[in-house]
Amino acid sequence: MDWPSLLSVHPVAGFQLAAFPFAALYRTLCSFGCLSVNARYVFLLVGGVILSFAAMGPYALLVLTPAFISAFLLPEAQPESVHKWAFLCQMSWQTLCHLWMHYSSPTHQDIQSSRLSISVSSLMLLTQRVTSLALDIHDGKLKRALGSREHGGPHEHPRNVLPLCSYLIFFPALLGGPLCSFATFEKQIRGSISPLASSPVKIFIPVAIRVLGLQGLRVFVQEWVSGQPDFATCSQIDCVCTMWSTALLFKLSYYSHWLLDESLIRTAGFGFQLGHEDTSFDRELSDMDIWTLETTNRMSVFTRTWNRSTSQWLKRLIFQHSPAQPFLMTFVFSAWWHGLYPGQIFGFLCWAVMVEADYRIPSYFSSVLKSRHASLLYRVVTWVQTQLLIAYIMVAIEMRSLSAVCLLCISYCSLFPLLNLSMHLWLVSGNR
Structure with a gap:
């Protein structure tokens, strides 16, 4: 294990960690009035x-x-x-x-x-x-x-x-x-925070263990990615492995940051009222559900769950106020909010198309597949397809540059979004 890489953190995470003692101090002062x-x-x-x-x-x-x-x-x-x-x-x-x-x-x-x-x-x-x-x-x-x-x-x-x-x-x-x-x-x-509520130490230690676990997995994946060819030199199935492992690297980084972010807010006392945990806090102020993100076979479910509070903000700000094409405008604005890099524009537009297809394809197969075994097989296949689509979109968004997008588009990886797009167009044309 590369211990220096395991213990190294992103600069933002370093400043977040430095803020923990002050969040604990604030919570302690509030709890004792x-x-x-x-x-x-x-x-x-x-x-x-x-x-x-x-x-x-x-x-x-x-x-x-x-x-x-x-x-x-x-x-x-x-x-x-x-x-x-x-x-x-x-x-x-x-x-x-x-x-x-x-x-x-x-x-x-x-x-x-x-x-x-x-x-x-x-x-x-x-x-x-x-x-x-x-x-x-x-x-x-x-x-x-x-x-x-x-x-x-x-x-x-x-x-x-x-x-x-x-x-x-x-x-x-x-x-x-x-x-x-x-x-x-x-x-x-x-509100008031009871001194009997969970202490900052009890909040921080489980989070630190989970972050270290994610960081360890990230170091392992990073070593694996470093031994793989990039998109300029990969061929066929190698490109798919490179895309999936690179996207996994990005996701693990996001998960670690979100854990630290949420635990810092909890350490400051947000979410604890009158000696008990406020469940409304979990509904509003939790950005992450790793289990749902990694097990869902629906792009729409992944989209609603990924960075949940931002998804709710986009829905309120753009989707509910757009006079025309609110769905597309939400993804266009998301690309603008992230910086309008070529990879982000391509990635978010591709994301919009894949989610739109997700609203049609499952309803079609649910009416066709009747047996339990066929449904199970369908779920496994669509889970793999969903994970590969997510990896494709995430790599495009995170790599940002036009040259990286071009390499991704001409790679073997583009077969997966093209498959979904073809199925979507076939279903749309069939309903006319």
């Missing part, structure tokens, strides 16, 4: 500012500036149009930052480019919170935050900015983690 509600806001806000400068250096201003501007301006905007302006402003700023990262540091090898990459990743999460907050204002869900307009007059407005600033850059979710709605954030801040 040492922090008032406003002091909790300040603790999370100051922690977010410090963590942003520690992780991003001067690039922290790319995140903090739109966060503070949004906190001051969103409550003053008209509720009918606030989500449109928030969407356009935030996505325009994020797109400019993506372009800057793409053209200024394409290799991401030095410290400065790594910090820029972290800042852009954090900016993507900020976009989620800003647009979610704007939709809450549009839907009238921020009565507490906007109470100054209804009861106190303009002089009370600065006091109500504090919760919004704290929500937009609170440190447990600054660098990663599931999307937390403002209502859930307020509930956690104003």
Whole structure:
């Protein structure tokens, strides 16, 4: 076993680990009643500012500036149009930052480019919170935050900015983690945490064991991938093995990060109210279900389960507000949100087509296959096909460049999405 590789972590994960003691301190102070509600806001806000400068250096201003501007301006905007302006402003700023990262540091090898990459990743999460907050204002869900307009007059407005600033850059979710709605954030801040609830140590140790296990598997797969030919030199079945193992490497990295992200938020006390675990937290703030992701034979189920809070955010932001082709527009926007690299555009469009096919193909075979053995065989075959489709899409998205997409398209791997596409077109034509 390569122990240095096993214990090495991504820079973002390193900063997340460094934030654990402060999350535990915050939780301890809250559980013993040492922090008032406003002091909790300040603790999370100051922690977010410090963590942003520690992780991003001067690039922290790319995140903090739109966060503070949004906190001051969103409550003053008209509720009918606030989500449109928030969407356009935030996505325009994020797109400019993506372009800057793409053209200024394409290799991401030095410290400065790594910090820029972290800042852009954090900016993507900020976009989620800003647009979610704007939709809450549009839907009238921020009565507490906007109470100054209804009861106190303009002089009370600065006091109500504090919760919004704290929500937009609170440190447990600054660098990663599931999307937390403002209502859930307020509930956690104003609630109480019993000292008898699970301690931070009991939360962290099981997560550390699981992360080490995933990291060990990742090191093993990485050694396997390093001995395989790349897409420029592989042939036929070798390309399929390269694609699947490379995608597995990406998935294991995502799983490790999501475990750390979720455990950091839990360590800070989110999800624990009055001495027991809040099950609504699991429904809203859990991004990962590894068992479902790795065992499903449906692309649609994988899509809803992968990065679950982001999927719910996309549904609320794009799918429910698109006047035409909401399904396609959701995947197009997802490519835009990720940076509009050629591989991402190709990957997300391919993803959309495969999910659309998934809504037709299973219904057809369920009416044809009657015996239990035939259904079992169908499930096994479709599970393999689904995993290969996921690997194809993930490799395209993660490799990003046009040259990598071209190599993937002309490889043997393209037979699997073409098979699904052909079946989909045949079923569509047959229903006319």
